[in-house]
Amino acid sequence: xxxxxxxxxxxxxxxxxxxxxxxxxxxxxxxxxxxxxxxxxxxxxxxxxxxxxxxxxxxxxxxxxxxxxxxxxxxxxxxxxxxxxxxxxxxxxxxxxxxxxxxxxxxxxxxxxxxxxxxxxxxxxxxxxxxxxxxxxxxxxxxxxxxxxxxxxxxxxxxxxxxxxxxxxxxxxxxxxxxxxxxxxxxxxxxxx
Amino acid sequence: xxxxxxxxxxxxxxxxxxxxxxxxxxxxxxxxxxxxxxxxxxxxxxxxxxxxxxxxxxxxxxxxxxxxxxxxxxxxxxxxxxxxxxxxxxxxxxxxxxxxxxxxxxxxxxxxxxxxxxxxxxxxxxxxxxxxxxxxxxxxxxxxxxxxxxxxxxxxxxxxxxxxxxxxxxxxxxxxxxxxxxxxxxxxxxxxxxxxxxxxxxxxxxxxxxxxxxxxxxxxxxxxxxxxxxxxxxxxxxxxxxxxxxxxxxxxxxxxxxxxxxxxxxxxx
Numbered sequence: 001x002x003x004x005x006x007x008x009x010x011x012x013x014x015x016x017x018x019x020x021x022x023x024x025x026x027x028x029x030x031x032x033x034x035x036x037x038x039x040x041x042x043x044x045x046x047x048x049x050x051x052x053x054x055x056x057x058x059x060x061x062x063x064x065x066x067x068x069x070x071x072x073x074x075x076x077x078x079x080x081x082x083x084x085x086x087x088x089x090x091x092x093x094x095x096x097x098x099x100x101x102x103x104x105x106x107x108x109x110x111x112x113x114x115x116x117x118x119x120x121x122x123x124x125x126x127x128x129x130x131x132x133x134x135x136x137x138x139x140x141x142x143x144x145x146x147x148x149x150x151x152x153x154x155x156x157x158x159x160x161x162x163x164x165x166x167x168x169x170x171x172x173x174x175x176x177x178x179x180x181x182x183x184x185x186x187x188x189x190x191x192x193x
Numbered sequence: 194x195x196x197x198x199x200x201x202x203x204x205x206x207x208x209x210x211x212x213x214x215x216x217x218x219x220x221x222x223x224x225x226x227x228x229x230x231x232x233x234x235x236x237x238x239x240x241x242x243x244x245x246x247x248x249x250x251x252x253x254x255x256x257x258x259x260x261x262x263x264x265x266x267x268x269x270x271x272x273x274x275x276x277x278x279x280x281x282x283x284x285x286x287x288x289x290x291x292x293x294x295x296x297x298x299x300x301x302x303x304x305x306x307x308x309x310x311x312x313x314x315x316x317x318x319x320x321x322x323x324x325x326x327x328x329x330x331x332x333x334x335x336x337x338x339x340x341x342x343x344x345x346x347x348x349x350x351x352x353x354x355x356x357x358x359x360x361x362x363x364x365x366x367x368x369x370x371x372x373x374x375x376x377x378x379x380x381x382x383x384x385x386x387x388x389x390x391x392x393x394x395x396x397x398x399x400x401x402x403x404x405x406x407x408x409x410x411x412x413x414x415x416x417x418x419x420x421x422x423x424x425x426x427x428x429x430x431x432x433x434x435x436x437x438x439x440x441x442x443x444x445x446x447x448x449x450x451x452x453x454x455x456x457x458x459x460x461x462x
Contacts, residue, residue, distance in 0.1 A: 019250065023257055054254055058247060127244040143245035175199060177241060182234035191237040 001075060008064055011148020022075060023057060029076045035083045044087060056082035123191060130187070133180055138173035145170050202228075202235045336365060339372060348376040367393060367402045371409075378413060387413050401438060407431065408439040412446075419450070 004025075007018035035056075036049035044052075056079045063078075131139060137158065144154045155166035181188050204210050205218050222228055339354045355373045360366035374389030390413070393406035411431065414424040428450070432443035 016253070020253070020257055023254065054251075057254070058250065061250065123240075124244065127241055130241050131245065131248075139245055142242045143249050146239075146242045146246040147249070171196070171199075174203075174238065174242075177238045178199070178231070178234050181237045181241075182231060185230065185233075188230075188233045188237040191240050192233055 005064065012150060012153055015147055019061065022060075026057065026076060026079055027053075031076060031079055031083075034080050035087075038080070038084055039087050042087075048087070049083075052083040052086050053079070055086055056080075059086075126187070126190060130177075130180070134173065134177065137169065138176065141166070141170050141173050142177065145174075198231075202232055205232070206235055206239060336368070339369070343372055343376065346379070348379040351376040352380075364399070367397055367399065371402075371405070374409065383413060383417060404438040407437075408442065411443075415446075415450075425450070 001022075004018045004022055007014040008022075009015075010018075032046075032049050032053045035052050036044065036046055038044075039048055039052070059082045060075060060079050134142070140158060141154060144157060149157070151163045151166040151170070154160070154170065155163050158166065158169075160166050160169065181191075201210075201214075201218065205215070210218060222232065335354075335358055339351060339358060342350045342354060351372055355369045355376075358369060360369055370389060370393050374386045374393065377389060378386035387410060390406045390410040393402055394410060397403045397406060407427075408431065411424060411427050414421065415428065418424060428443055428447060431437050431439055432447050434440055437443070
C-alpha cells in the first residue's frame with residue numbers, strides 16, 4: 001500500500017496506476033461482499049453494495065489526495081466504514097433500514113467525511129451545469145492539471161506543440177472558469193459552503 | 194485580474210506561499226473584499242476542476258469493472274452468484290445426504306438385521322417337519338399329532354397340545370419343550386422362546402438337548418441383534434467346539450455373518 005500511496009502522490013500516469021491497483025486490490029479483498037453482508041439484513045441489495053463500494057472508493061481517494069490518513073492506514077477497513085456510513089445516510093434519507101442506523105449509530109469515524117461527500121453529491125448537478133459551460137479542451141486540460149499531470153504530459157496528451165502552450169491553455173481555461181464563477185457569487189457561495 | 198494576482202491566489206490555495214508572502218496575503222485578505230471574493234471564486238473553480246477529475250475516475254472505474262463482469266473478479270461480482278453456488282451446493286448436499294440416508298437405511302433394512310434375521314430364521318425353520326433322531330418311528334400317537342400340527346404351522350395349537358400332553362419320558366418332555374419353545378418363537382414371543390431354551394439348557398442332561406438348546410438360543414439372540422459382540426463370541430465358541438453337535442452349523446453361520454458384516458461395513462467405508 002505504501003508504494004501505491006507514493007505513486008498516487010506522484011500524480012499523472014503513476015496516479016492512474018495507483019488508483020486502478022488500489023481499486024482492484026480492494027475488490028479482490030472482498031470489500032463488496034463485506035459491504036453486502038453488512039447491508040443485506042437491512043434490505044440492501046448487491047447493487048447497493050456495488051454502488052456503495054464505488055462511492056466509498058471515491059471518498060477514499062479524496063482522503064488519500066488530501067493526505068488525511070494515518071501511518072497504519074487500512075484502506076479496506078476504511079472503505080468499508082465509509083460505505084456503512086454512506087448506507088446509513090442513504091437509508092436515513094430513504095427512511096429505510098432504521099435498524100441499520102441504530103446498529104451503526106456509534107460508528108462516527110468517517111461520518112463527517114461521508115456527510116461532506118453527500119453534500120458534494122448534491123452539488124454535483126450544480127457543478128455539472130458549470131462544467132457544461134467549458135469547452136472540451138478546457139475540461140480536459142483542467143482535469144489533467146487536477147490529476148497532477150506535468151505540463152509536458154498535458155501537451156503530449158492534447159497534441160499541443162509545446163509545454164509552454166499547455167501552460168498557456170491551462171492558464172486561459174482556469175482564468176475563464178474563475179471569471180465565470182466570480183460573476184456568480186451565489187453559485188460560488190453554494191459551492192463553497 | 195492580472196496574472197500575478199491570479200498566481201498569488203493559486204499559490205495561497207496550494208500552500209505554496211512563503212511565510213512572508215502568506216502574512217502579507219492574509220493582511221490584504223482582511224481588508225480587501227474583492228480579493229476575498231476572488232479567492233472564493235478560485236476555491237469554487239478548484240471544486241469544479243476536482244469534479245472533472247472525479248468524472249474521469251468514475252469513467253475509469255467503469256472500465257475496470259468491464260473485465261470484472263466476466264469471471265476474473267474473485268469476490269465482488271461473485272457475491273451473488275457465489276452465494277447461489279453455495280446455496281446450490283448446500284441443496285445438492287442435503288439432497289445427496291437424504292438419498293444416502295434413505296439408501297443406507299433401506300440397505301440396512303434389507304441386508305443387515307432383517308437379512309441377518311432371515312439367516313437365523315431359516316435355520317430355525319422346518320427342523321421339526323421331520324425329526325432329526327427318527328423319533329417318529331416309536332413316537333406315541335398324541336405326540337405324533339403334535340408334530341403334525343407343528344408341520345402344518347399350527348403354532349397356537351402346538352402350544353395348547355404340548356400343555357395338555359403328559360410326557361412319558363424325559364426325552365419326550367424335552368421334545369415337547371423344544372416344540373413349545375419353537376412354536377412360541379414362531380408366533381413372535383421371542384423372549385418367552387428364549388426363556389424356554391434357557392430352561393432346556395439348564396435342565397437337560399442329554400448333550401443333544403443341551404447343544405440344541407444352546408444353538409437355538411444363539412440363533413434367536415443373533416436374530417434380534419446380529420452384531421452383538423457377546424452373541425458373536427458365543428457363536429465363535431460353538432464354531433470352535435469340536436465336540437459341539439452344531440459346530441459345523443455355527444461355522445457355516447459365521448461365514449455368512451462375515452458376508453453380512455461386509456455388507457454392513459460397506460455403508461461406512
